[in-house]
Amino acid sequence: MHLTNKYNVPCSRPRHLALVVAAVAALGSVTAAADTTVTVLRIESSSAEKRYYEEVVAAYEAEHPDVDVEFEYLANEAYKTRLPTMLQSSQRPDIYYTWGGEGLRDQVDAGFVRDLSEPMRDGWQDIYPKSAVRAFTLDDRVYGAPLYATVVGIWTNTALTEQAGVDAQAIKTWADFENAVVALREEGITPLVVGGQDGWPLHFYWGSLVTRLAGGDGIEAAKSGDNGGFNGEPFVRAGEMLQSLVELDPFQPGFMATSYERASGMFGDGEAAFHVMGDWDYLPSKQRSVSGEGVPDDDLLFIPFPEVEGGEGNAQSFGGMNGFAVTRDAPDEAVDFLRFLLNADNQRKAAATGIFVPVAEGSAEALETPYARRVAEILDESEFHQVFLDQALGTSVGATINDISGDLAQGVVTPEEAAARVEEAWQFR
Secondary structure (H helix, E strand, C coil), rough: CCCCCCCCCCCCCCHHHHHHHHHHHHHHHHHHHCCCCCEEEEEEHHHHHHHHHHHHHHHHHHHCCEEEEEEEECCCCHHHHHHHHHCCCCCCCCCCECCCCHHHHHCCCCCEEECHHHHHHHHHHHHHCHHHHHHHEEECCCCCCEEEEEEEEEEEEEEHHHHHHCCCCHCCCCHHHHHHHHHHHHHCCCEEECHHHHHHHHHHHHHHHHHHHHHHHHHHHCCHHHHHHHHHHHHHHHHHHHHHCCCCCCCCHHHHHHHHHHHHHHHHCCCCCEEEEHHHHHHHHHHHCCCCCCCCHHHHHECCCCCCCCCCCCCCCCEEHHHHECCCCCHHHHHHHHHHHHHHHHHHHEEEEHCEEECCCCCCHHCHHHHHHHHHHHHHCCEEECHHHHHHHHHHHHHHHHHHHHHHHCCCCCCHHHHHHHHHHHHCC
């Protein structure tokens, strides 16, 4: 006689019952596995931020045992290079990191992005400032959700500036900044470290100057071809000011062969007094330093990018509005997880860890470090937040902006030629 169970496993002798039990257990474990996997692609971030995501994922999976959420990370340049290809392939992530702007528009026009307008209207977008949602809104449809805002400013090692007699807190204008650079050089201290190899760190100089000179309205006017477009005076003047700074020999030797990651670590090692960079560099610069501790907090200061005399955008900020988009064929669980990740409670937890400055209303109250609070103040005081130009103007124009920023710093193009290249890229985007 043969024994059978509901899986129709034959058991000719009782001693095989153990094998049957094992088979049933194995089958049971398969049915208990997650039914849906949600993949999230993120630019490489600090270990503290990764731990934060792990905690959020664990909390979500505990409430949704049928969903498995997996974060994947790519270095900044690799992310920008590989994302377009990944979106066109079967390996596309369900959720991916985005800066919004024309780059997101390109992806939307290609049919890669899911429209989030309806779920966002269901109370989701109410927890964010309108400016944050606007960064991911195209033609009145919402294609992303905000994670945090970033501001480009000047990370300052006050132990070095004080050695040169420079009061970093008193740096308000571009002239103040140039005077500080001269004083540091005279003291034998490298004024600035920059990762020129990657392009975008030098774009932070040109883009910040353009924002100060033209303001958001001027940049929008240039997109419409008004006032000479990107050939206009503010864009030429930004190139002139960058080249005037370079004439003061502000950067470390070999700055064009230095990556952002290396420059970040060099600042953490105390090899320069200033680092014009986003507020996010607080933890990375420490982790990339030789000691792993970076510039001591007592010697660290984050100051706004200097104002420019007569500039239209002196009351504005320049940086990122960073968030996530959902790909077209992603499961509904991806939208559900994204809403959970970016809810007010989780944004307050992020603020408390100091890993970034979230945009959800009320989350800034949980910020603990003086640097994060200063960033929140800058954002609150700003009349307008201009998204990075290499993102806001689209992939092809952004690449041109990064290229001309490096070329200006090396003196291989004139400010007029640089502006003309941006205008040409915009016209043929």
